[in-house]
Amino acid sequence: MDVKIIRQLEEIVGRENVLTSIENRIAYSYDATPTFASLPDAIVIPQTPEQISRILKLANEENFIVVPRGSGTSLSGGVVPLPNSIVLLMNRWRKILEIDRENLTALVEPGVITAHLHQEVEKYGLFYPPDPGSMTISTIGGNVAENAGGLRGLKYGVTKNYVLGLEVVLPTGEIINVGGKNVKDVAGYNLKDVLIGSEGTLGIFTKILLKLIPKPQSYKTMIAFFNSLSDAGKTVADIIASHIMPATLEFLDNTTIKCVEDYAHLGLPVNAGALLLIEVDGHPAQVEEEAEKIEKICIKNGATDYKIAKSESEALNLKTARRAAFAALARVKPTTILEDATVPRSFIPEMVEKIQQIANKYQIIIGNFGHAGDGNLHPTALTDERDKEEMKRVEQAFEEIFDYAIKLGGTITGEHGVGLAKKRFLEKQFSNAAIDFMKNIKRVLDPNNILNAGKIFDLKPRCEGRLPTAREEIEKYKGLWV
Amino acid sequence: MDVKIIRQLEEIVGRENVLTSIENRIAYSYDATPTFASLPDAIVIPQTPEQISRILKLANEENFIVVPRGSGTSLSGGVVPLPNSIVLLMNRWRKILEIDRENLTALVEPGVITAHLHQEVEKYGLFYPPDPGSMTISTIGGNVAENAGGLRGLKYGVTKNYVLGLEVVLPTGEIINVGGKNVKDVAGYNLKDVLIGSEGTLGIFTKILLKLIPKPQSYKTMIAFFNSLSDAGKTVADIIASHIMPATLEFLDNTTIKCVEDYAHLGLPVNAGALLLIEVDGHPAQVEEEAEKIEKICIKNGATDYKIAKSESEALNLKTARRAAFAALARVKPTTILEDATVPRSFIPEMVEKIQQIANKYQIIIGNFGHAGDGNLHPTALTDERDKEEMKRVEQAFEEIFDYAIKLGGTITGEHGVGLAKKRFLEKQFSNAAIDFMKNIKRVLDPNNILNAGKIFDLKPRCEGRLPTAREEIEKYKGLWV
Structure with missing residues (x-):
């Protein structure tokens, strides 16, 4: 990255908030997803929505990618920085700004740790149900960006069911507010819900208004x-x-x-x-x-x-x-690939059996656990990424698992998002027209494709014929791997 | 409308399913919103998603507006046909296609009457909570298009909380499926929730998959x-x-x-x-x-x-x-204007008092009732649309009511949608950037602006200075009033 851009970033957030040492770049080159990693050019720590706005405007002018990041617990490569990227680190935005006991809401900054919010609201007899597996380190901002689920999904739903409002910086730098404390609100299009689960590609959340409920007795x-x-x-x-x-x-x-x-x-x-x-x-x-x-x-x-x-x-x-x-599973072998193929609840026995058959067919170990109540399985391959031959079998096995989930009316991802890891499967689940709908939303909001570009889908014409394998996706960026 | 287009519509849906008599056109010129009405050129009754797709493609070629309509209970002029429109009548799509007792879902056609669905699922001890005021005649398709609320919103939420999946014909004629029976699904952008509440401007629903819950004991x-x-x-x-x-x-x-x-x-x-x-x-x-x-x-x-x-x-x-x-209120005077200004629950006493002050100031009668639990008020002006002087005071009063709701962090519409009636208030509630976000979604999905065009917002540059009054909006179409 041109040193001129680094200087401009330093001017926006202060010199101490732009990290460019190789140690820092390595630390932010990966998330919780095995096999994906790539060095960012810098890590930038903003303090205000206005600074974020200026950074995004600069990215549009100078054509670099901005990758927003909380605690980096993504399991789909969602915060792995592709080449020509800076990481925008949001995990210091840790304030719970308000717990409103009359309207049963909490206003928080995006870097608040999920489990910390649980504890704080429970002091008032209130309850914030979403409890993703990573809740002791994950941030609310990341939870909203991924529409995180958890163990309480069956009865209480997922993150999107608890997001009432957002202050968000759009890819072109505008700061907008959507939603609010109203339980009912049908004014205009539901922008809030298209931003939730957009995996950091449509906006950067700077304030999040959450719905609370009374804590079960x-x-x-x-x-x-x-x-x-x-x-x-x-x-x-x-x-x-x-x-x-x-x-x-x-x-x-x-x-x-x-x-x-x-x-x-x-x-x-x-x-x-x-x-x-x-x-x-x-x-x-x-x-x-x-x-x-x-x-x-x-x-x-x-x-x-x-x-x-x-x-x-x-x-x-x-x-x-x-x-x-x-x-526990992660201790068995060096590489643990945790997936989240999800099916309608009634197909769980069939899907679980199929996964076992597929594991046997490819002679790999797949441990299986997950949310039986809501059909969200976590087939987990125990492998070693240095064993290229076995990794190939693991990839083939997951390809079959996702195909079967789609066949049962399921989804390739119940909780983890598409990110980099499942881009090639998304096109199997949706029709061309639906994918175009998604891409068009991205194009109008982010015309220069600067915000977490390359995640969920590529903004290129859909390739005909065979989809690239995950390995091929990785090989594309070979020169840049750590 | 050119007779050649009428012939083409007849060719698509059959001659008996295109109504053009003046009696029929008058019958479909209005909805439940006082003071708004305009004659459609024809009423078209499709039988299949493919027919709808062909009609929309024809609309794009021949440049006419398509206004999808269920039972016509809109309270914001949402299904009033603007000039150069046909009404697409969906209320004969009345089949409940499946009640899935294992996955607790119902698959329905858009013309199913809300209260009928209540009765059918309750036979199995199941419960579909949304219960809008018009539930004995409103259709599920209309409920989804408006994200209808109801009396049970406080505890159980509104329509969007119960829509799991949609088969939808997009404005350009593509038929897509979004969502499904999965309780958790984060694959790609959440297209479903931007279609819900889009007031018939982004797509026409042909199948709706709903979430059911066990009926309270x-x-x-x-x-x-x-x-x-x-x-x-x-x-x-x-x-x-x-x-x-x-x-x-x-x-x-x-x-x-x-x-x-x-x-x-x-x-x-x-x-x-x-x-x-x-x-x-x-x-x-x-x-x-x-x-x-x-x-x-x-x-x-x-x-x-x-x-x-x-x-x-x-x-x-x-x-x-x-x-x-x-x-009961509607009996008192010839014209009843029912609004749905909504505020965060804790501001209800303040808002109710303000509405009374405003009614006194303008010397009009406003009855007030509504959903106290979720802040959704229904201030209802009892007036006579023939009394132009009083109508002017009613308009001024509602203008102040909406302004005050917005000031309290409320919304101009909790349940009824923006439609024609509240277009001019939408710009008060949202920033330019948020309105542009909405308009851009409309533009990419409906490039020729043929699907329920002119509702929610106009696709013109925002006018500077004074907003047009409702009266002025109406006067624009004066020659066409019944």
């Missing part, structure tokens, strides 16, 4: 073990059919149970085919009744063991099995 | 009377502050109470300053506790009378007072 946490995933699948279907909406309804397969036990020593039965973690919440009487019904349903479907937490610490223990799944 | 309906709206307002604030989320929390002012009593003879105390209708639902134990707490809060705030329904028919009776409000 009580909850009960249960864990059940089954001989097979099929028994666990039937249990999930029966729970929903009895019109119980658990706050949490998660599963672990045998591979994941073994890894978790090996990691956390919780005393899990390592031969169990599946584990279900279930939490119901609400009024104590309702919670009591639902817990009883769920126990009966589990036993009817052949649960080999069933535990109900008797205290908060016991509940926390049970939840550890699920929360530790990713970390 | 029980409910209790209460009514409370107060000497003043201020006491009622304090009651609302105290209910929310105690972390109770009623399914319904509605108010009527004294003018409305008097009109309802005169109309429905329910035995309401006609001297009460305000009435609150409250319904809580959920688990019986929770409902019982919440009802008790609410009674105490009402009494603490000086309720002069308090009733709790002891049976379903008593509950229905209590709800009649609220459901009849619009019809």
